[in-house]
Amino acid sequence: xxxxxxxxxxxxxxxxxxxxxxxxxxxxxxxxxxxxxxxxxxxxxxxxxxxxxxxxxxxxxxxxxxxxxxxxxxxxxxxxxxxxxxxxxxxxxxxxxxxxxxxxxxxxxxxxxxxxxxxxxxxxxxxxxxxxxxxxxxxxxxxxxxxxxxxxxxxxxxxxxxxxxxxxxxxxxxxxxxxxxxxxxxxxxxxxxxxxxxxxxxxxxxxxxxxxxxxxxxxxxxxxxxxxxxxxxxxxxxxxxxxxxxxxxxxxxxxxxxxxxxxxxxxxxxxxxxxxxxxxxxxxxxxxxxxxxxxxxxxxxxxxxxxxxxxxxxxxxxxxxxxxxxxxxxxxxxxxxxxxxxxxxxxxxxxxxxxxxxxxxxxxxxxxxxxxxxxxxxxxxxxxxxxxxxxxxxxxxxxxxxxxxxxxxxxxxxxxxxxxxxxxxxxxxxxxxxxxxxxxxxxxxxxxxxxxxxxxxxxxxxxxxxxxxxxxxxxxxxxxxxxxxxxxxxxxxxxxxxxxxxxxxxxxxxxxxxxxxxxxxxxxxxxxxxxxxxxxxxxxxxxxxxxxxxxxxxxxxxxxxxxxxxxxxxx
Amino acid sequence: xxxxxxxxxxxxxxxxxxxxxxxxxxxxxxxxxxxxxxxxxxxxxxxxxxxxxxxxxxxxxxxxxxxxxxxxxxxxxxxxxxxxxxxxxxxxxxxxxxxxxxxxxxxxxxxxxxxxxxxxxxxxxxxxxxxxxxxxxxxxxxxxxxxxxxxxxxxxxxxxxxxxxxxxxxxxxxxxxxxxxxxxxxxxxxxxxxxxxxxxxxxxxxxxxxxxxxxxxxxxxxxxxxxxxxxxxxxxxxxxxxxxxxxxxxxxxxxxxxxxxxxxxxxxxxxxxxxxxxxxxxxxxxxx
Numbered sequence: 001x002x003x004x005x006x007x008x009x010x011x012x013x014x015x016x017x018x019x020x021x022x023x024x025x026x027x028x029x030x031x032x033x034x035x036x037x038x039x040x041x042x043x044x045x046x047x048x049x050x051x052x053x054x055x056x057x058x059x060x061x062x063x064x065x066x067x068x069x070x071x072x073x074x075x076x077x078x079x080x081x082x083x084x085x086x087x088x089x090x091x092x093x094x095x096x097x098x099x100x101x102x103x104x105x106x107x108x109x110x111x112x113x114x115x116x117x118x119x120x121x122x123x124x125x126x127x128x129x130x131x132x133x134x135x136x137x138x139x140x141x142x143x144x145x146x147x148x149x150x151x152x153x154x155x156x157x158x159x160x161x162x163x164x165x166x167x168x169x170x171x172x173x174x175x176x177x178x179x180x181x182x183x184x185x186x187x188x189x190x191x192x193x194x195x196x197x198x199x200x201x202x203x204x205x206x207x208x209x210x211x212x213x214x215x216x217x218x219x220x221x222x223x224x225x226x227x228x229x230x231x232x233x234x235x236x237x238x239x240x241x242x243x244x245x246x247x248x249x250x251x252x253x254x255x256x257x258x259x260x261x262x263x264x265x266x267x268x269x270x271x272x273x274x275x276x277x278x279x280x281x282x283x284x285x286x287x288x289x290x291x292x293x294x295x296x297x298x299x300x301x302x303x304x305x306x307x308x309x310x311x312x313x314x315x316x317x318x319x320x321x322x323x324x325x326x327x328x329x330x331x332x333x334x335x336x337x338x339x340x341x342x343x344x345x346x347x348x349x350x351x352x353x354x355x356x357x358x359x360x361x362x363x364x365x366x367x368x369x370x371x372x373x374x375x376x377x378x379x380x381x382x383x384x385x386x387x388x389x390x391x392x393x394x395x396x397x398x399x400x401x402x403x404x405x406x407x408x409x410x411x412x413x414x415x416x417x418x419x420x421x422x423x424x425x426x427x428x429x430x431x432x433x434x435x436x437x438x439x440x441x442x443x444x445x446x447x448x449x450x451x452x453x454x455x456x457x458x459x460x461x462x463x464x465x466x467x468x469x470x471x472x473x474x475x476x477x478x479x480x481x482x483x484x485x486x487x488x489x490x491x492x493x494x495x496x497x498x499x500x501x502x503x504x505x506x507x508x509x510x511x512x513x514x515x516x517x518x519x520x521x522x523x524x525x526x527x528x529x530x531x532x533x534x535x536x537x538x539x540x541x542x543x544x545x546x547x548x549x550x551x552x553x554x555x556x557x558x559x560x561x562x563x564x565x566x567x568x569x570x571x
Numbered sequence: 572x573x574x575x576x577x578x579x580x581x582x583x584x585x586x587x588x589x590x591x592x593x594x595x596x597x598x599x600x601x602x603x604x605x606x607x608x609x610x611x612x613x614x615x616x617x618x619x620x621x622x623x624x625x626x627x628x629x630x631x632x633x634x635x636x637x638x639x640x641x642x643x644x645x646x647x648x649x650x651x652x653x654x655x656x657x658x659x660x661x662x663x664x665x666x667x668x669x670x671x672x673x674x675x676x677x678x679x680x681x682x683x684x685x686x687x688x689x690x691x692x693x694x695x696x697x698x699x700x701x702x703x704x705x706x707x708x709x710x711x712x713x714x715x716x717x718x719x720x721x722x723x724x725x726x727x728x729x730x731x732x733x734x735x736x737x738x739x740x741x742x743x744x745x746x747x748x749x750x751x752x753x754x755x756x757x758x759x760x761x762x763x764x765x766x767x768x769x770x771x772x773x774x775x776x777x778x779x780x781x782x783x784x785x786x787x788x789x790x791x792x793x794x795x796x797x798x799x800x801x802x803x804x805x806x807x808x809x810x811x812x813x814x815x816x817x818x819x820x821x822x823x824x825x826x827x828x829x830x831x832x833x834x835x836x837x838x839x840x841x842x843x844x845x846x847x848x849x850x851x852x853x854x855x856x857x858x859x
Binding site: 031032195196197198199203207210211215216218235236237238239241242244246247248250251254255256257258259260261262263264266280281283284288371374375377392406408409410411412413414415416417418419422424425426427428429430433 | 576578579580581610611612613615617620625627628633634635636637638639640641644647648649650651652653654655656658659676677679680838841842845846847848850851853854857858859
């Protein structure tokens with residue numbers, strides 16, 4: 001038992017009890033000393049109260065997903081205990097608030113009562129209850145307490161009383177569980193030799209946008225995209241920069257088009273309901289050829305749906321948000337690290353082809369905190385639109401392909417027109433012009449030819465391809481299946497439109513392409529089928545991410561079934 | 572058809588008030604270019620959708636930048652242009668349907684922000700481009716093709732609305748007096764903050780109001796347009812209310828508040844407090 005190299009700890013209680021910060025704190029502290037960690041959070045859609053839980057998976061090796069079975073449950077109330085104990089693996093530990101009476105019939109778990117609040121009060125810092133928990137956990141996972149103490153010293157640096165109280169809380173927590181056996185032995189680790197960040201998906205997008213050179217950000221509060229607005233309002237404050245809370249998503253999209261037209265790199269972020277409101281504006285961006293980046297941090301839908309749960313059900317909306325003939329590029333990062341790089345590519349694409357680009361994230365990714373290699377900023381290419389610098393009299397749209405973009409104040413005045421237009425931008429209904437402009441707009445997509453994809457064991461006839469935030473869980477599934485000897489191929493890309501042509505060619509050669517995705521319709525599988533791939537969705541629509549163990553069983557069943565079917569056909 | 576572009580296939584009906592508004596706007600922009608020594612290309616005209624929106628294509632002579640967007644959204648587009656590039660002169664041209672019906676929701680936020688944009692609203696009391704439906708300023712009980720039993724709604728009083736929402740420059744003009752109108756638009760562009768020049772701009776096809784606005788002595792019809800007296804103090808909100816309460820079409824500056832700073836000035840003040848951190852510093856906040 002003590003040889004396990006990883007641990008999954010779940011914190012469950014009510015909103016406002018510090019449940020959210022507990023998982024993050026454990027993961028942050030663990031990565032600070034060299035472990036790898038990843039958190040998962042799911043909230044009730046209310047501020048105080050309501051059942052909340054978060055989870056941290058800590059390992060000696062890189063972590064791909066939130067983890068399946070829970071090793072340690074910290075239950076702050078009876079509901080949390082009753083609700084989550086079934087998720088705790090046989091032999092796992094449940095730390096209980098003294099107000100919770102464990103079920104006497106529960107013999108498969110070790111239930112330990114810990115007076116979190118009372119011990120915290122002894123430190124003189126009643127908010128140190130989380131630290132009491134951490135102290136206890138350090139015993140249960142054999143993580144040296146000094147690691148946590150160092151973390152506390154840095155985190156509360158300069159506030160001596162607070163540091164002391166939290167150190168004391170750690171000691172009290174550890175002392176309370178001094179006689180308990182550990183459930184895992186993470187032991188001592190060496191810090192990775194490269195620099196690391198501990199960051200959430202939303203923050204990775206925000207800093208990525210900064211690196212890409214965002215100049216204008218206008219957004220409207222909506223879960224789970226609000227942190228992007230808040231980040232920009234605080235940090236996008238320099239000369240020529242502007243970040244602002246709009247009165248609606250319709251304002252957001254049209255305002256960033258105004259800024260993009262005026263020469264700025266512009267961005268907005270929203271979630272499903274707001275994204276739908278932006279549909280007409282996205283069509284206008286395509287029509288007027290104005291660069292901009294629109295982030296959709298997906299939640300459960302339709303309508304208000306599940307505002308605080310995760311789902312991948314906006315893909316079809318993202319691929320076709322506007323009426324009429326348009327094809328707006330979509331990039332869907334699959335990991336926290338990819339959130340950073342995908343954002344930069346989204347800006348580069350928008351600037352390069354002069355049009356809108358959609359960055360499709362999702363709740364579980366936005367709220368996922370994880371250690372990632374620190375990006376080397378010196379290696380990142382940042383593009384800017386081709387600007388017209390000639391004389392007045394330039395015809396902005398006088399070609400069948402991309403042309404330089406005049407900037408107000410400078411030469412080359414034109415009309416950015418949402419109606420079909422001629423070379424100058426004036427409205428026209430001539431068939432020849434509609435043909436030219438339509439083909440012009442689509443031709444520019446050819447410039448987005450630097451998309452990449454991952455692949456592994458490509459000789460197999462059956463392939464797995466996830467998209468977006470399911471990447472980690474499905475990669476873990478793939479690793480499990482391969483370890484069990486299954487001959488299955490792995491494919492992945494964050495470039496959903498336009499997709500890498502080579503990837504499509506490879507997928508088309510497969511007998512079966514399984515697409516695990518978090519929606520009911522199997523949206524990406526449908527898209528792949530329309531592109532000539534024998535794709536089949538493996539869906540989940542619980543508002544929660546895939547678990548690698550369950551998913552690998554489903555894949556095995558499907559593949560076994562596929563084999564039988566093939567035989568039957570042959571017979 | 573415009574002289575500048577023979578391919579452009581839209582024009583207004585003969586006698587349309589928008590011709591006068593176009594001339595007034597051209598005068599005002601040229602005047603401003605001379606005064607500020609800025610090129611015509613430092614002007615951006617953001618148009619809505621409707622007969623009014625085509626103004627951006629019908630401008631003669633040297634061309635400003637134009638943005639002919641989507642129905643009702645000219646104000647937030649202009650907000651984005653202005654805040655992205657505060658050095659530009661940003662003018663909105665819109666009609667009563669575009670500005671006061673589908674776009675109504677955007678007036679209040681710009682007023683609250685005091686965005687430094689000048690909106691020229693051409694009010695003809697009808698939807699012209701879709702051939703004659705009732706608009707927010709159509710008189711109640713009027714029979715139009717969308718109100719076969721008469722218009723059931725009350726009509727909005729635009730000047731009263733702007734004053735209530737806190738617009739800091741409110742002027743009222745008439746398309747048949749382009750010289751005067753040009754002065755009102757020029758002052759609106761010079762005003763530091765959100766300005767609206769609301770213009771009676773009759774539709775000769777669906778709602779010809781020239782006679783009632785100008786009056787007809789022969790028929791004994793008194794004009795509804797009247798000049799705001801010289802002794803009106805536009806900084807006095809109560810006086811502005813009285814002008815609006817008089818009814819008819821007042822001509823001149825109704826209200827002007829020069830004390831409230833515009834949003835771009837507020838943003839400059841915030842920027843002056845400290846610049847932006849570089850990306851390496853922002854990234855370091857997440858260092859392990």
